[in-house]
C-alpha cells in the first residue's frame with residue numbers, strides 16, 4: 068500500500084518559537100516527511116529563527132527559497148513578509164500578495180495550497196497563537212481528505228488559534244504539545260491513523 | 270480525475286483563451302498563487318466554474334479587466350526593504366554619479382512607490398535632473414494611479430520609518446502634501462519618471478539602461494518565463510549596469526548568472542560585467 072502521508076503543514080503564532088523548538092527538536096533525523104511551516108513574525112525579523120532551529124534539531128530546518136523542491140526530512144519556514152505556497156509539482160513558491168487576515172505569511176494561504184497539492188496525504192497542524200489564522204485553511208485540509216491536528220487549547224500559551232481551528236473543523240487529534248511529536252511519528256509509521264481517528268469524520 | 274485536477278484543466282483552457290483573445294499571457298505564472306487569486310475572483314463573480322466564466326470573459330473586455338485586476342498583485346510600499354535602499358544609496362549611487370546622465374527601468378512598478386523612493390534617493394544624492402526613469406507595468410489601472418502619485422495618509426508613519434532606516438536624512442514629510450486622508454507626492458519627484466505599459470511576457474527590451482529593477486514580479490513566474498525576463502534585462506543593460514531583484518529572488522542557477530557579479534550580497538544587487 069502507498070504511504071498514507073506525504074507532508075506536514077504547521078501554523079503557529081504567539082508562543083511559536085518555543086513550540087517549534089519542542090516539536091521539531093524531538094523529531095528524529097530520519098523523519099520521512101517534509102514539514103512546511105508558517106510562523107507569524109514581524110516583517111523585520113531575519114532568517115535567524117531557521118538557523119536557530121536548524122542547530123537545535125536533528126532534522127534540517129531552513130527558510131524556504133523560491134521554487135525550491137521539497138525534500139523529505141526537512142522543515143521549511145516561510146520567510147518573514149512572504150506567503151509560502153506549495154505547487155502541485157512539489158515545489159515551493161513565495162508570494163508578496165497582501166496580508167491575509169492581517170498576516171503575511173499566512174497560515175491559511177499555506178494550508179490551502181498544500182491541501183490542493185497533497186490532498187488526503189497532508190497532515191495539517193495548528194499550534195498556539197493569538198489570532199484566527201489557519202482555521203479556514205485547516206477546514207480546507209479536512210475537506211480535501213487530509214488529517215487535522217490541533218494543539219490542546221488548555222496546553223497552548225495562546226488559545227485563540229487552536230480554538231478557532233476547532234470551531235471551524237472537526238480535528239482528528241487534539242493533543243498537548245508534549246505528545247505531538249510522538250503522534251506525528253506514529254502517524255507516518257502508519258499505526259495510529261485508524262486508532263486515533265474519530266468516527267463519522269471525513 | 271478529482272475536482273482539483275478538473276479545475277486545473279479549466280484554468281489552463283481559460284488562460285489559453287485569454288492569451289489568444291487579449292494577448293495577455295498568464296500561462297507561465299506559478300500555478301498555486303495565480304490559482305488562488307483566480308479562485309477569489311470566481312467566488313466573487315456570478316459564475317460557478319471557470320468554464321462557465323470563460324465564454325463571457327472571452328467576449329466582454331470589461332469583465333476581463335476585472336479579472337486582470339484580480340490576477341495581478343500590486344502590493345508595494347515606499348522604501349520597501351529599507352536595507353536594499355540603503356545599499357542603493359551607499360553602494361550603487363556612487364557609480365551612477367560618475368555618469369553625466371543615467372537611465373533606470375523599473376519593470377513591474379505597480380503604483381510607483383519604488384520609482385518614487387528611488388527619485389528621493391537620487392535627488393538627495395545630488396542627481397536631480399541627471400536621470401530618467403522608465404516605470405512600467407502590465408496593468409494600466411495601476412499605472413494611472415502611479416502617475417497621480419497620491420498615497421494613503423495612513424501609511425505615512427510606516428513609510429517615514431522605512432525612509433529613515435534606508436539612510437534618509439531629510440524630513441520625509443517634505444516630500445508630500447497632506448490633503449485629508451491622502452498624501453500628494455511633490456512634483457519634483459515626478460519630474461524624472463515616465464510611466465508606460467510594458468508586458469514582460471511579450472514586449473521587447475528597453476535599450477541602454479544603467480539600472481534595471483524588477484522586484485517581486487518574477488517571483489510569480491515559472492522558471493522559463495524568469496529566464497525570458499532575465500535575458501530581456503540583460504539585453505537592456507549597458508556593461509557595468511546594475512540589476513536589482515527582490516530580496517527572495519536570486520540569479521543563482523540562471524543562464525545569465527555568469528555575466529554578473531554581486532554588488533551587495535543578500536540584497537540582490539548585481540553588476541553586469543564588462544565584455
Ligand SMILES: C[S@@+](CC[C@H](N)C(=O)[O-])C[C@H]1O[C@@H](n2cnc3c(N)ncnc32)[C@H](O)[C@@H]1O
Nearest residue numbers: 341342343345377379407408468469470484485
Ligand atoms: C508585487 S508588485 C511589485 C511592485 C514593486 N516592484 C515592489 O517590489 O514593491 C508586482 C507588479 O508586477 C506587475 N506584473 C505582473 N505581471 C507582469 C508582466 N507580465 N509584465 C509587467 N508587469 C507585470 C503587476 O501588475 C504588479 O504591479
